[in-house]
Amino acid sequence: MGGSADKPVLFQDGKRIDGRALDELRPLKIVAGVLKEAEGSAYVEWGGNKVICGVYGPRECIPKHDANPYKALMKCRYTMSPFASLEEHGRSGPNRRSTEISKVIKEAFDSVVMTGEFPKTQIDIYVDVLQAEGGTRIAAIAAATVALASAGLPMKDMISSVAVGKVDGHLVVDLGKAEDNFGESDMPIAFKHRSKEIVLMQMDGRLTPEELGANIDAAIEGAEKVYALQAEALRKSYEVTEKQEFRM
Amino acid sequence: MEKMILPGEVVWGREVSASGTYLHEGKTYATVMGMMREEKFIPLQMTYKPKVGDNVVGIVVEERRAGYSTDLNLPYNGMIPTRKVRITLDMGGMVYGKIAWVDEVGNVDIGEVDRLPPGKIITVPPSKVPRIIGKKSSMLNQIREKSGCSIFVGNNGYIWIGTRGNVPLVLKAIRLIIENAHTSGLTDVVAKYLEDNK
Numbered sequence: 001m002g003g004s005a006d007k008p009v010l011f012q013d014g015k016r017i018d019g020r021a022l023d024e025l026r027p028l029k030i031v032a033g034v035l036k037e038a039e040g041s042a043y044v045e046w047g048g049n050k051v052i053c054g055v056y057g058p059r060e061c062i063p064k065h066d067a068n069p070y071k072a073l074m075k076c077r078y079t080m081s082p083f084a085s086l087e088e089h090g091r092s093g094p095n096r097r098s099t100e101i102s103k104v105i106k107e108a109f110d111s112v113v114m115t116g117e118f119p120k121t122q123i124d125i126y127v128d129v130l131q132a133e134g135g136t137r138i139a140a141i142a143a144a145t146v147a148l149a150s151a152g153l154p155m156k157d158m159i160s161s162v163a164v165g166k167v168d169g170h171l172v173v174d175l176g177k178a179e180d181n182f183g184e185s186d187m188p189i190a191f192k193h194r195s196k197e198i199v200l201m202q203m204d205g206r207l208t209p210e211e212l213g214a215n216i217d218a219a220i221e222g223a224e225k226v227y228a229l230q231a232e233a234l235r236k237s238y239e240v241t242e243k244q245e246f247r248m
Numbered sequence: 249m250e251k252m253i254l255p256g257e258v259v260w261g262r263e264v265s266a267s268g269t270y271l272h273e274g275k276t277y278a279t280v281m282g283m284m285r286e287e288k289f290i291p292l293q294m295t296y297k298p299k300v301g302d303n304v305v306g307i308v309v310e311e312r313r314a315g316y317s318t319d320l321n322l323p324y325n326g327m328i329p330t331r332k333v334r335i336t337l338d339m340g341g342m343v344y345g346k347i348a349w350v351d352e353v354g355n356v357d358i359g360e361v362d363r364l365p366p367g368k369i370i371t372v373p374p375s376k377v378p379r380i381i382g383k384k385s386s387m388l389n390q391i392r393e394k395s396g397c398s399i400f401v402g403n404n405g406y407i408w409i410g411t412r413g414n415v416p417l418v419l420k421a422i423r424l425i426i427e428n429a430h431t432s433g434l435t436d437v438v439a440k441y442l443e444d445n446k
Contacts, residue, residue: 039295058295059323069353112256114270114279117297119353121323149255152293152375154279156270157256194256194277234281235252238292238430 007182010168017178018047023218025162025174025225030142030233032150040151042233044143047176048133053143055151058121066122071115073122076106078129078140085132085177101137108141108190108199114154123153134177135163138188141200146230150237159199160230161190162222164215166207171214173222180204185211189219193227196220250283252292259289268294283430292430296374296404298322298356302347305369305402306358308337318343318358321371321404326356333361342369342408344400364400367410370419372426374405379429380422387435391421394442417445 010017020026026047035041038054045051061067078101079094109125125147127140138161145159165175167183180186185205191198198216207215253259259269260276268280268291282291298304298320306318306326315329316337328335328343337343341363348359372380381388381401392399395417398410409418421438428434 040293057323061323118295118323121354149281150293152280152291152295152373154268154270154295155255156277156279158254192256231254234254238252238281 008178010179010182011170016167016172016176018176020174022170023173023221025222026176028142028226028229030146030229032146032233032237038147038151040147040149040153042143042146042150044139044146046135046139046142047174048131049129049136049139050131051127051129051136051139051143053125053127053140053147055123055125055144055147055153057123058118058153059124061120061122067120069119072113072118072120074106074110074113074115074125075122076102076109076125076127076144078102078105078127078137080129080132080136083131084129084136101140104200104202105137105141105144108159109144109148111197111199112155112157112159112192113148114156117154132177134175134180135188137161137200137202138163138190141190142226142230146233149234157192157194158227158230159190160193160223160227161188161200162219162226163188164219164222166205166211166215171211171218173218187212187215187219189216189223191220191223193223250285253278253282253284253289255279255281259284267291285432291375293373294375296322298326298347298350298354298404300347300350302403303401304345304347304358304404305364305400305406305408306343306345306404307369307406308339308341308343311337311339320356320358320402321374321406322354322356324354324356326358328358328361332357333359335361335363337361337363342367344402344408364408365410367398367408368415370407370409370422372405372407372422374403376426376429377401377403377405379434380407380425382435387425387438390435390439390442391418394446395421414446417442420445 029045031043034043035054040055129136141161166185167179187203190200263271264276280291306320308316310317317325320326345358345361349357396413400408
C-alpha cells in the first residue's frame with residue numbers, strides 16, 4: 001500500500017486532500033436501468049470509482065443440487081477490471097479479495113431481498129468495477145440496491161452504504177484512495193435504510209470504542225445522503241420514458 | 249406524476265393486504281417500486297409469479313412421458329400433461345393456454361391448451377402486460393383492429409403475433425406502451441399513434 005515515505009499531506013487548512021470537509025462525500029452520480037438484457041441494472045460514479053451492476057433472475061438454479069426448496073439462492077460476483085487502477089487488480093480472474101467482497105455483498109442483500117417468494121431459483125448480482133479509487137465495495141452495494149429495485153425484485157428495505165474512517169486523527173466520511181492507504185482506519189458500512197440495521201461492517205486499522213460509536217453516527221448521516229441519490233436515480237428512470245428494451 | 253414509493257417505504261399507516269407490500273408492526277411497507285393512485289398502491293415493476301387462471305403463451309421445448317415441457321419465461325419450464333390435455337404438439341411449437349395448477353415451489357401445469365400457428369414471440373416485462381391488454385382488452389383490441397394482426401398476450405410476458413397484417417406497427421405500439429406504462433390516458437395516446445402510423 002505504500003510506505004510512510006510516500007505519504008502525501010492528507011490535511012491542509014482544515015480541508016482534506018481533495019478539498020472536502022470532514023463529513024463531505026465525493027461527487028456521486030447514480031443512473032438506474034443502463035443495461036438492455038439485465039432485469040435490473042445501475043451505474044455508479046462515486047469520486048473516481050466507476051461501477052456497473054446487473055441483476056438477473058430469479059432464474060433456474062445451477063448447479064441444481066444447490067437449489068433450496070424454501071428460498072431463492074442469492075449469488076454475487078464482484079470483479080475488478082484489469083484497467084481499474086494502478087495496482088495489480090483483475091490480473092487473473094477471481095482472487096482472494098474479490099471473492100471476499102462478493103461474499104459480503106451477497107450476505108448484505110440476503111437480509112433484504114425476499115428470497116422466500118422464489119423457491120428453487122437463483123438471483124444473480126454481477127458487479128464490475130471499471131475504475132477504482134477507494135471504496136469500491138460500498139459503491140458496488142449502492143449500485144446493486146438500485147439494480148435490484150429496478151428489477152422489481154421484492155425487497156424489505158433499501159440498502160445504503162458509505163465508508164467512514166480515521167485519517168490523521170480526524171474522523172472522516174467517504175475515504176478516497178490516499179486516505180484509505182495512508183489513514184489509520186477505514187470502515188465500510190452499509191445500513192438498511194428504514195431500520196438502520198447494519199448489514200455490512202468491515203474495518204481496517206484501529207479505532208477506540210468511542211471513535212467507533214462516533215463513526216457509526218457519522219456513517220448513518222452519510223448513508224442518508226447516498227440514499228437520497230439512490231431514490232432520485234430510481235425516480236428519474238420513470239420520469240420521461242423508461243429505457244426498457246425488449247427482445248424481438 | 250403521482251408520488252413514487254420505493255421498497256421499504258410506508259404505504260399505509262395501517263395494515264392493508266395488497267400486492268407488492270408487506271406488514272410490519274401495524275404498518276404496510278412497499279417491497280417494490282410503486283405509485284399511489286386513488287389510495288391504491290400500483291407496483292411499477294414486479295417479478296412475475298404464476299397464478300392459477302393466468303393466460304400464458306409458451307414454446308414447447310421437450311416431449312416427456314407425462315406431457316410436453318414448455319418454456320414460459322419462468323425460472324422453470326411448465327408442463328402440458330397429456331393425460332389431461334389431449335393434444336399433439338411439435339417441438340418449438342407455440343401454444344396459448346391457462347395455468348391450471350401451481351405448487352409452492354413454482355411447478356406449473358397448463359390446461360385449455362390451443363396450438364398457435366407459426367408466428368413471432370416477443371418478450372415484454374410481465375408487469376407491463378395489464379397495460380398492453382387494457383381495460384376489458386380495449387388496448388389490445390384497438391391494436392388488433394388497426395394492424396390487422398392476430399395477437400395473443402400471456403401474463404408471463406410472452407406475446408405471440410401472427411404473420412399476417414402490419415406486424416411492425418404492433419411492435420412499435422407495444423414498445424410505446426411499455427415505455428409509458430406508468431402514465432394515464434394511454435389508450436388515447438396509442439389510438440392516435442396507430443392512426444398516424446398506419
